[in-house]
Amino acid sequence: MKRRQFLAASTLGASAFALASPVLAQTSPELKWRLTSSFPNSFDIVQETAKVFATAVAAATDGRFQIEVFASGEIKPGLQALEAVQSGEIEVAHTALNLFSTHEPALAFATGVPFGLNARQQASWWTEGGGRELIDEVLKPFGAVALACGNTGAQMGGWFRKEVKTPADFNELKMRIGGLSGRILEKLGGVPVATPAAEIKPSLESGALDAAQWAGPHDDERLGLQKIAPAYYFPGWQQGSNALHILINQAKWGELPANYQAILTAAASLAGTSMQAKYDARNPDALKKLVVDGAKLKPFGGEIMDAANAAANAVYAEISASDPQFAKILSAYMAFRNDEYLWFQVGEVAYDNYLVRARARG
Amino acid sequence: MKRRQFLAASTLGASAFALASPVLAQTSPELKWRLTSSFPNSFDIVQETAKVFATAVAAATDGRFQIEVFASGEIKPGLQALEAVQSGEIEVAHTALNLFSTHEPALAFATGVPFGLNARQQASWWTEGGGRELIDEVLKPFGAVALACGNTGAQMGGWFRKEVKTPADFNELKMRIGGLSGRILEKLGGVPVATPAAEIKPSLESGALDAAQWAGPHDDERLGLQKIAPAYYFPGWQQGSNALHILINQAKWGELPANYQAILTAAASLAGTSMQAKYDARNPDALKKLVVDGAKLKPFGGEIMDAANAAANAVYAEISASDPQFAKILSAYMAFRNDEYLWFQVGEVAYDNYLVRARARG
Numbered sequence: 069m070k071r072r073q074f075l076a077a078s079t080l081g082a083s084a085f086a087l088a089s090p091v092l093a094q095t096s097p098e099l100k101w102r103l104t105s106s107f108p109n110s111f112d113i114v115q116e117t118a119k120v121f122a123t124a125v126a127a128a129t130d131g132r133f134q135i136e137v138f139a140s141g142e143i144k145p146g147l148q149a150l151e152a153v154q155s156g157e158i159e160v161a162h163t164a165l166n167l168f169s170t171h172e173p174a175l176a177f178a179t180g181v182p183f184g185l186n187a188r189q190q191a192s193w194w195t196e197g198g199g200r201e202l203i204d205e206v207l208k209p210f211g212a213v214a215l216a217c218g219n220t221g222a223q224m225g226g227w228f229r230k231e232v233k234t235p236a237d238f239n240e241l242k243m244r245i246g247g248l249s250g251r252i253l254e255k256l257g258g259v260p261v262a263t264p265a266a267e268i269k270p271s272l273e274s275g276a277l278d279a280a281q282w283a284g285p286h287d288d289e290r291l292g293l294q295k296i297a298p299a300y301y302f303p304g305w306q307q308g309s310n311a312l313h314i315l316i317n318q319a320k321w322g323e324l325p326a327n328y329q330a331i332l333t334a335a336a337s338l339a340g341t342s343m344q345a346k347y348d349a350r351n352p353d354a355l356k357k358l359v360v361d362g363a364k365l366k367p368f369g370g371e372i373m374d375a376a377n378a379a380a381n382a383v384y385a386e387i388s389a390s391d392p393q394f395a396k397i398l399s400a401y402m403a404f405r406n407d408e409y410l411w412f413q414v415g416e417v418a419y420d421n422y423l424v425r426a427r428a429r430g
Numbered sequence: 431m432k433r434r435q436f437l438a439a440s441t442l443g444a445s446a447f448a449l450a451s452p453v454l455a456q457t458s459p460e461l462k463w464r465l466t467s468s469f470p471n472s473f474d475i476v477q478e479t480a481k482v483f484a485t486a487v488a489a490a491t492d493g494r495f496q497i498e499v500f501a502s503g504e505i506k507p508g509l510q511a512l513e514a515v516q517s518g519e520i521e522v523a524h525t526a527l528n529l530f531s532t533h534e535p536a537l538a539f540a541t542g543v544p545f546g547l548n549a550r551q552q553a554s555w556w557t558e559g560g561g562r563e564l565i566d567e568v569l570k571p572f573g574a575v576a577l578a579c580g581n582t583g584a585q586m587g588g589w590f591r592k593e594v595k596t597p598a599d600f601n602e603l604k605m606r607i608g609g610l611s612g613r614i615l616e617k618l619g620g621v622p623v624a625t626p627a628a629e630i631k632p633s634l635e636s637g638a639l640d641a642a643q644w645a646g647p648h649d650d651e652r653l654g655l656q657k658i659a660p661a662y663y664f665p666g667w668q669q670g671s672n673a674l675h676i677l678i679n680q681a682k683w684g685e686l687p688a689n690y691q692a693i694l695t696a697a698a699s700l701a702g703t704s705m706q707a708k709y710d711a712r713n714p715d716a717l718k719k720l721v722v723d724g725a726k727l728k729p730f731g732g733e734i735m736d737a738a739n740a741a742a743n744a745v746y747a748e749i750s751a752s753d754p755q756f757a758k759i760l761s762a763y764m765a766f767r768n769d770e771y772l773w774f775q776v777g778e779v780a781y782d783n784y785l786v787r788a789r790a791r792g
Contacts, residue, residue, distance in 0.1 A: 124695075127688060128693045191707050222778045224777065285777075327491065337703050341557070348551060349555075352770060352772050352773040367780060374788075407714035408714060417786055418664050420779045424779055
């Protein structure tokens, strides 16, 4: 019986209890798992999210199911999270699946893609639009199960040393930007560069970089780029949603009693809700501080947005040509997006636009 | 010991187990609670939400904590949900706290108020902006604890027999609209009417009503008003957020073992996430069907929005004059709103606006 392996045989209490009440012994085993995050501690809200998840699991199981949280690099580099879960070396990861889109492009849809769904729409696609089932198929060869667990919301478009006024200004622009967004920048004539966090500031100072995309105001504040590359562009066309997931080794998941599976699922939801709430609560102050400290807020012009959108569609078409799974998910995802914006235009966006205008007028 | 009352003494298995392992007996008692919803079954997504909550609790407790879900009217009328929980006659309700704002105006902030936070901002205010603590104070005299559990997102502005082009068109307008929104309509010169769902259509046909606000496309479709009052207005200034809560009798909550409290909290989050996801997934199709069937989508003009906003502020000032608790929460809530829209303008709204425009162009 596979479930037996979860009994903490070392504790006499648990063994005695197992004899007295075998059903509960199976459903509330003592477990210790490790969670590796793909993010360093400097992404404080993301780390708090993984801890909220682990704390909620421990609280719901009366401390019987303990998940120890490690930041990127503590037990595994962030980019090895999927591999570590796949091998079963580590039971669970907290990660952005688009980090692995170089291996498997379709995984990007789990996180959100350039000019894709916004954060709320992404959550709807996941549970109600068939997203989870589509990503389950993509994850099957990786032997992993994904639970939705958080979002940053829409990110910023990045820090630029000089203003960009037309699509031509992206020509030969050296920008720290990754994944699909990097390929889109290439289509615009730019040069995507993979720059680690600590090197972004010196690279902008030396001219090795002309621009850098990172996240939103709360996380960007740590980089301190507002004096070197003060043009702070929006909207972040590359990331309307940045959905994270709790990734669990498929075999370990399958061995869990059903009540533990239910507890992990609900705890991931609770932690995910806390993540979006924290970003939404902390971004305004961070944005104010950045502006006071020199950041110049700039909207990307319509021509640039249209050029980037066209470039994104060209990249999607290229990948689709040789990747039927990507093509299938792209089609479902974008159809869902178009329907969402049909409704959001009327329901949400009209409401938000009025409140934005009313606020600006005081 | 109060916790003992939660032991299902009738089952021999549980008693034997209690002797063998008293700690777990306290932390995983067998419980049966009843949940009364403030909404009828016709609000199918809302009912599903209460059932997702109950199912998640049962699943996480291996069936030991059962919550039976009743729609409005089955065991209690919807508007008696707070009273029933307060008395302890019913352990838990799924409700919109603004339904009770006639008794206690400050409760409206738990749900969202006219020209207030949108759904995502409301969730952020609740956990990160001090909202939960403020509403806890308001709920204390009612002996109830609230867990956030769902949102419809922004609603529509209502169905109108004739177009409204200026604020003067609201003069003597008889409209089905309730709570704070009704008071705002009065300020605009209109006449708020409390019309039950089944009477809205005949009242619009007979001229007893000129207009009716209900919810959003998915729920509105059931009313079938698109041929009688075809002007379907947006945005729903009265309801940018319609946050629901799981309301639990304070004493019953206090008696729960900590693991059950953790499970209820996480289950409410999971159910709440599913609610927003379902509304977002089902509203687009409902909107399309309504338009095919005769609904004419109309934006409220800027003059009307400004007049309604000014009327809302006047109503808030009136209530604040005699209700210091309302005044205190209003001030915190609106300060949070202004900060949120400072950031949303840049992060979310700019992204959404581009996608809306791009979609419209095909």
